[in-house]
Amino acid sequence: MSIPILNIQEPWASSILDGIKTIETRRYRLSEKKLRIPIYIAATGTGRPTLITGVVFFTECRPYPTRRSFERDFQGHWVAPHSQFYWKPPGKYGWVIGRAYRIEPFLAPKRGIVWGKTK
Numbered sequence: 346m347s348i349p350i351l352n353i354q355e356p357w358a359s360s361i362l363d364g365i366k367t368i369e370t371r372r373y374r375l376s377e378k379k380l381r382i383p384i385y386i387a388a389t390g391t392g393r394p395t396l397i398t399g400v401v402f403f404t405e406c407r408p409y410p411t412r413r414s415f416e417r418d419f420q421g422h423w424v425a426p427h428s429q430f431y432w433k434p435p436g437k438y439g440w441v442i443g444r445a446y447r448i449e450p451f452l453a454p455k456r457g458i459v460w461g462k463t464k
Contacts, residue, residue: 348383348384348385348400349379349382349384349385350384350385350386350387350397350453350454351369351384351385351386351387351401352387352389352395353369353386353387353388353389354388354389354390355388355389355390357369358386358387358388358389358398358399359388359398360423361386361399361401361442361445362386362398362399362401362445362446362447364445365423366421366422366423366442367421367422367441367442368407368418368421368422368439368440368441368442369401369403369422369439369440369442370409370415370422370424370430370437370438370439370440371437371438371440372437372438373438374406374408374438375403375406375438375440379403380403380404380405380406381402381403381404381443382402383400383401383402384400384401384402384403385397385399385400386398386399386400386401386445387453388450394452394453395452395453396450396451396452396453397448397450397451397452397453398447398448398450399445399446399447399448400445400446400448401442401444401445402442402443402444402445403440403441403442403443404441404442404443405439405440405441406438406439406440406441407438407439407440407441408436408438408439409432409436409437409438409439410435410436411436412432415431415432415436415437415439416432418439421439421441422439
């Protein structure tokens with residue numbers, strides 16, 4: 346069985362796996378095919394190997410067409426106004442996390458990917 350892999354920078358990857366961050370934000374919509382399925386989290390960071398550290402299940406893809414809509418979910422995504430990942434036109438999407446848990450870390454099969462798959 347092939348499991349998709351999603352790169353998430355630290356410290357956000359750990360925040361998701363610790364239950365602090367409950368919404369992952371991206372500039373693109375999450376495909377319906379990727380809702381409610383296991384997805385590996387590849388924790389990325391400068392000067393370190395990329396490790397698969399956990400599994401996440403997304404339950405919803407929420408559009409943020411306005412800054413105000415994005416700010417309403419701050420307690421879920423924790424993206425501050427000074428961050429490079431803050432809301433910008435034409436908007437963002439919030440990928441709502443239904444469940445996330447840690448696994449024994451292992452080396453990701455490839456570095457520099459947004460989405461990948463295990464064999």
